[in-house]
Amino acid sequence: MDFSSFNFEPSLQEGLDAMGYEQPTPIQEKAIPVILENKDLIACAQTGTGKTAAFILPVLNKISKSGTGKLDTLVLAPTRELAIQIDQQIQGFSYFLGVSSIPIYGGGDGIVWEQQKKALETGAEIVVATPGRLIALLAGGKIDLSSLNHLILDEADRMMDMGFSDDILKIVNYLPKDRQTILFSATMPSKIRQFSMKILNKPEEISIAIGKTAEGVTQSMFSVHDGQKEELVRHILSQKQYEAVIIFCSTKEKVKGLYKVLRKQFEIEAFHSDLEQVDREKIMSAFKNKAVKILIGTDIISRGIDVVGIELVINFDTPSDPEDYVHRVGRTARADKEGEAITFVNQKDQQKFARIEKLIGMEITRNPMPEGFEPGPVYLGEKSKSGHGGGNHSGGFKKKGNSNNSGKKKKFPPRQKAEGSQSSPNTSSNPPAEKPKAKSSEPQTSNTESSKPSKYGQRKNVID
Structure with missing residues (x-):
């Protein structure tokens, strides 16, 4: 089918034609008729499936x-980046309609706050807001939602994870009971279903399988020691002139550390929650315009950032949640384009990676380490014992040109030692607890190593 099958108003169809929209995606094909029939809806669809257009x-x-x-529709989104993106898409779709929208989000200065209040006073048919900022406006009596016909919750699972469930229920109390409520979520855990029962009325349900990555994505992995990751990233980025790359790290401390290492050689920016909102917007704008080629961030950019043309996604750390892998990889191969996704897997994350392969229903290609690099840990998948052996091993790589030096492995290059990286077992300042073992390509462990602070600072097992 094509978009003309929905019998949209001529001015809306004209906008779609101008933007090159021809055939709906599966989630659009299923969700649009339900919403047009004024039924409440629960829809499960992952990033990159065209869900924003499906509800807008x-x-x-x-x-x-x-x-x-009058104010007709309220869209709630978990982050300001997603709120801005949704608002931009509304502006594009409604170009020939004369329908206006306003993004409402926190994190800005007093000027932004005043601009948002003034825009609300001027009026708009659609408000796209983050829950926290909207609560503040409602408490101050700056917004009247009595005329509302539609409530849309986008990325509902993320809003639950971020602790917005109580805020959403407070907002719902300000809304007319006679309204249409639409809930979109990338995943559908039991807590989302339980929450939906509080705000939806006899909803229809649609689910587009979460476990499938786009067909145009070439997926592969490297089995690595932590100490090899930085140099491996440098090696990969040096192989061709990439126009758009996203590197995902597990914490903002790692984002900052990797940025310091790579910025001397590449056009790169770090994107994390410590930045002011104006800086985050500048960075994202530069990345979309290809003024910045490489973006490093946490999972804050794995959802809700719509940039077409991402050539490469690198998972510097294996995602803890298999579904997060799908969202990260979903940044590339959008709009029927091709892309590549590479994941670094240390020994303690091997079980995580095995769960990813189980979710997506395929075995991801195992890459051999490039020439000049020492072997990483042996990949055992589900048979590995998480956290045992090699997770913080400094690993290392050989200097190019010395790979045939009588088969002997080189120690870490001086640069890595100078930057405070983890020392190898043979150079530890603490006395060994037992007789040193011979060097081997097998994973090595050391209590001394695991107790030393990372060069990124205190590590955390939570996302930004």
Whole structure:
């Protein structure tokens, strides 16, 4: 089918034609008719499936027909980046409609706050907001939601994870009971279903399988020691002139550390929650415009950032949640384009990686270490014991040109020692607890190593 099958208003269809929209994605094909019928909806669809258009297009069509000019739709999103993105898409779709929208989010200065309040006073048919900022406006009496016809929750699972469930229930208390409520979530755990029962009325359900990555993504992995990761990233980025790359790290401390290492050689920026909102917007704009080629961040950019043309995604750390892997990889191969995803897997993360392969239903290609690098840990998959052996091994690589030096392995290059990286077992300042073992390509462990602080500072097992 094509978009003309939905019988949208001519002005909306004209906008779709101008933007090159021809055939709907599976989630659009299933969700749009339900929303047009004014039924409540629970939809499960992952990043990159076109879900924003799935809920915005039918709502715009209904607003265009009614022509009331009042506040009609509230879209709640977990992050300011996603709120801005949704607002931008609304502006594109409604170009020939004359429908206006306002993004409401925190993190800005007093000027931004005043601009948002003034925009609300001027009026708009659609408000796209983060829950926290909207609560503040409601408490101050700056927004009237009594005319609302549609409530849309995007990335509902993330909002639950971020602790917004109570805020959402408070917001719902300000809304008319006679409304249409639409909930989109990338995953559908039991807590989402239980929450949906509180705010939805006899909803229809649609689910697009989460475990599938785009067909155009070439996926592979390297089995590595932690100490090899930085140099391996440098090696990969040096192989060709990439126009758009995203590197995902597990914590903002790692983001900052890797940025310091790579910025001397590449056009790169770090994206994390410690940045001011204006800086985050500048970085994202530069990345979209290809002024910045490489972006390093946490999972804060794995969802809700719509950038077409990402050539390469590198998982510097294996995602803890298999579904997060799908969202990260979903940044590339969008809009029927091709892309590549490479994941670094240390020994303690091998079981995590095995769960990823189980979710996506395929075995990801194992890459051999490039020439000049020492072997990483043997990949055992589910048979590995998480946290045992080699997770913090400094690993290392051989200097190029010395790979045939009588078969002897080189120690870490001086650069890594100078930067405070973890020392190898043979150079530890603590006395060995037992007789040193011979060097081997097998994973090595050391209590001394695991107790030393990382060069990134205190490590955390939580995302930004």
